[in-house]
Amino acid sequence: MKIKSFKVEQWMNDYENDAVYNLGETCIDSMTLKELLELSGRNAEEFLASLADKRMTYGYIDGSPELLAGIAGLYKEVHTNQVIPTHGAIGANHQVITSLIEPKDNMVSVMPTYQQHYSIPESIGAEVRPLQLYPENIFLPDLKVLRSLVDKDTKMITINNPNNPSGSWIPLDIMKEIVKIAESVDAYILSDEVYRGIAEDDSYMPSIVDLYEKGISVSSMSKVFSLAGLRMGWIVSKDEGVLQACRRRRDYDTICCGVLDDLFACIALASKDKIFERNRKILNQNRAILDKWVNETEEVHYVKPVAGTTALIYYDKDIPSYDLCVRLIKEKGVLFTPGSCFELEGCLRIGYAFDSKTLKEGLDKFTEFLREI
Template identity: 45%
Template sequence: MKIRPFGVEEWMNTYENDAVANIAETCVDSLTVEALLDLSGRKEPLLEQIRSLRLSYGDIPGSDRLRDLVAGLYARQSRDNVLIMNGGAAANFLSLYTLVEAGDEVVSVWPTYQQLTSIPESFGATVKLLPLEPEGAFLPDVERLKALVSEKTRLICINNPNNPTGALMEGPLLEAVVDVARSVGAWIHCDEVYRGLVHEPGLDIPSVADLYEKGISTGSLSKTYSLAGLRLGWIVGPADFIARCFSRRDYTTISCGRIDDLLGSVALEAREALLERNLSIVRRSAAVLREWVDGEARLDWVPPKAGTTAFIRYDYDLPSETFCRRLFEGDGTFIVPGSAFDRDRWFRIGYAFDPVMLRQGLDRISAFLRRLEASGL
């Protein structure tokens, strides 16, 4: 099996650990174990529970406690609709592995998280891309989607909120995509790892798993909940589909860690306080980023409406990989080139951390842009 190199992850792996100013990170400012336990309000009893926890395989599909909590994030799901995985990436992989076979036709939005296109392609599927364009606010054009699907279409892949653009598909648009999928009998796989990080207060976005009888949603504790180190994610979908995933999961995962399961349960039980913290960070930092972009005459964007990433276009005569590498080599400032998403003259930035640190990183980019201008670019 051949698979295309994972552009974003290879770039991150190469540069991330040596960065002086990392504004490529897409998780909301990560929590310490102590901070999580403090949020729970039950620190000492939980520490005792962890100390006495037997490190067996535990509950193979995930504990009932955790699966009930995950199901509670959705409107129409129970624990039988939930399978716990070791991260959102593993959840995406297992869902696609269960659904896609050689010869299938898959339609996916692009740009998106590369798993959604490269994994089906590696299985021998024909992948058709639905371009997301800035002129359309990086949202899928339903008429173009209708033209792409056929009776052969097995699967439509989307992610909401979108990575890298921060675009947000609201209920009516999601329902229109569901109508297209239903018209040809296709499944929908929606990567929802940034779900809950909506910038506009009070805006509630439905999950694909709740909207469609053949809808699959994946999520994790990494982005929205600041707990990437727990390596916990999930698949939510019809019970018979979850059973098929479970039978394949035996070959790769067996179970997730018992400490991860326990701390993941603690996090979701403290969800309200955790989201309050994280939405405050995201909304304040998004305002800082907007002010900065507005002040740079040779930058352009569609402001993100959700999530932790923004996709920014620049007007300098440099390929995006060269642009980002020269920025990094100059003073250790780290962003992701648009070439990782097959979009040159763009870069992706992450902004979900302390606004003061974000401003320092943005000031470094501004200084780099002034150097480019001084050199005649």
């Protein structure tokens, strides 16, 4: 199987360790195990000491009952037997696409998005039809264009909601129309929802599985739970065919997730209200910092993100995004992600959900850089 290099991940592998100001990070300020345990009301020292007697077996092959219940609780009317744990959301996306897509199929993928959604089906031999999102439409899907892209051979529509890299969130009325379009050709909708969960106003953010029987939600503990080190993700669907297909493939590429990953994910899921309260404060504070900087910096503009942890910053310099970002990390120690990693130019992706001091200092360094070139 031939597959394209994963541009975002290759970029991070090459340059993340060189960053003084890491504005490429997309997780909300990662927690220590001590912080997680204290948020959950446990004595960190006593709990971690008790792990010395934890037997390192395979554990629950399909996920512990507590884990499945915790994940199901992130949705409306989802049962534990409709949850499949995976090795991160990256494992979940891969498992869904390789389980359901065949060379004879076509599928529609929003663009920009996480590269798995178009490069994996292309490697299988399926036709990928891009649904381009534009800043002029605040990075929301054009329903008329989507209708023109589907036909009887369309197996799946993939969305990324909230969107990475733009930070857009598809309103409920548009989501319902996307469901109608999928229903018209009996297609699945795969929704990558790793940034879903923390709304500015503390309201529930609807998932595709709340709206569509053939909807498939993928998410993880990495972004909104601040626990990327657990490498715990999941697939949720109410479609029995999807669940059966993914479980069959899971025997080949997953078997089970780690017992410690399961354990700490259970603790976090049981404490989600406290974690979301912590992380909502970080998001709201840092979005305000980013917005103020954009409004005060003549050389840049953007569509203000409304969800997630990322935004696309457009700049006014005549330089390719990859070259700009290489110079920026080497000259100022600031890491962004080039727009070219998302098949875009004239822009870069920022992750703004870590500590505010690093964000402010990194943005100031970027302003210096723009004015020097």
